[in-house]
Amino acid sequence: MMLQGKSAIVTGSTSGIGLAIARAYAKDGANVMINGFGPADAIERERAGIEKEFGVKALYSGADMSNGAAIAGMVAEAQGAFGAVDILVNNAGIQFVAPIEEFPLEKWDQIIAINMSAAFHAIRAALPGMKARKWGRIINTASAHALVASPFKSAYVTAKHGIAGLTKTVALEAATFGVTANAICPGYVWTPLVEKQIPDTMQARNMTREQVINDVLLHAQPTKQFVTVEEVAGLALFLCSDAAKSITGAILPIDGGWTAE
Ligand code: NAD
Numbered sequence: 001m002m003l004q005g006k007s008a009i010v011t012g013s014t015s016g017i018g019l020a021i022a023r024a025y026a027k028d029g030a031n032v033m034i035n036g037f038g039p040a041d042a043i044e045r046e047r048a049g050i051e052k053e054f055g056v057k058a059l060y061s062g063a064d065m066s067n068g069a070a071i072a073g074m075v076a077e078a079q080g081a082f083g084a085v086d087i088l089v090n091n092a093g094i095q096f097v098a099p100i101e102e103f104p105l106e107k108w109d110q111i112i113a114i115n116m117s118a119a120f121h122a123i124r125a126a127l128p129g130m131k132a133r134k135w136g137r138i139i140n141t142a143s144a145h146a147l148v149a150s151p152f153k154s155a156y157v158t159a160k161h162g163i164a165g166l167t168k169t170v171a172l173e174a175a176t177f178g179v180t181a182n183a184i185c186p187g188y189v190w191t192p193l194v195e196k197q198i199p200d201t202m203q204a205r206n207m208t209r210e211q212v213i214n215d216v217l218l219h220a221q222p223t224k225q226f227v228t229v230e231e232v233a234g235l236a237l238f239l240c241s242d243a244a245k246s247i248t249g250a251i252l253p254i255d256g257g258w259t260a261e
Pocket of ligand 1: 063
């Protein structure tokens, strides 16, 4: 139980990759604060289930990752309840697919806020405690789109490239304090975020659903397979280990070879 006695916040963890990471940390003994949107009863079932299954404390914060003050409040709440935040995973994210000329202004602002600025706000609030305790792990869920672009995803690609820069900067500022900061860059993982972009991609590219899955999504991945949430959680867990203490400022692809091409 490598993470026994540690506490983690995983943003955007009511679904998909974040949920898998939160569960992996709890399984390894960490107290976790989950966050994100969804039906209240389903979230409460998940929260209570984590406590029961893994014997840790699990809290839920409904903080909106587009609101800096709410993010600072979430970090303060976790610090108060757990005594510390040792691990911060900035994972919440949304997608929107449209040609740049037609890209809705409010979608641009929302994606920059949730996918990029939220990590700044959370790190700003959590890093002082980590530095004081001389131990911390900051993990940002970026994307293959932190390294390469795709058409029709201007806001997402911009935010994810920004996250890569933030990760490297924080790694340097925290390097002598036992705190690492890394970005995980998944390729396509089958989650609601991917499923929801299929109709817009069908429209933007004039394709059928099957064509989008095979010719756009899996086309990008030499393995021709989706990455799984468990694989991403496995990497997020490894980055918390002592064996990973020299990995910092790294932008780590987990993308079936996508960005090798
Ligand atoms: P998902 O839609 O399953 O989960 C997204 C989570 O973020 C949900 O819990 C949702 O409630 C939460 N969220 C959305 N807006 C929020 C807000 N304003 N405040 C708080 N929480 C909010 O998606 P996912 O695929 O698991 O994505 C998680 C992260 O992984 C994102 O940052 C995404 O960009 C990244 N990612 C996903 C893929 C993929 O193929 N699925 C690939 C690379 C990177």
